[in-house]
Amino acid sequence: MLVLSRQRNESIIIGDNIIITVVDIRGDKVRLGIEAPSEIPVHRKEVYDAIKRENLRATQLDPADAHLLTGGKTPEPPGPSNAAGAG
Numbered sequence: 001m002l003v004l005s006r007q008r009n010e011s012i013i014i015g016d017n018i019i020i021t022v023v024d025i026r027g028d029k030v031r032l033g034i035e036a037p038s039e040i041p042v043h044r045k046e047v048y049d050a051i052k053r054e055n056l057r058a059t060q061l062d063p064a065d066a067h068l069l070t071g072g073k074t075p076e077p078p079g080p081s082n083a084a085g086a087g
Helices: 045-059 063-068
Strands: 011-014 018-026 029-035
Antiparallel strands (some): 011 018, 018 029
16 A cells, blocks of 8 residues: 655645545544546445445345336336337
């Protein structure tokens, strides 16, 4: 792990397009500002961990329980589209 010291309003740059700036320091809390391209997700670690847990849980769903995800409606099986203009 790289450890850097920064003061308020100082930044670090990751790659060419991620900037992390120390916005405020109060007691034992540091506020960081993060500038990153919109295609790069930025999450607090506890949120990231929760997303990973939910994604793992979703992959372990029984296909027979799919109706629980659709409000009780039976999902249509995959097949040819009936979109307007098709056919």
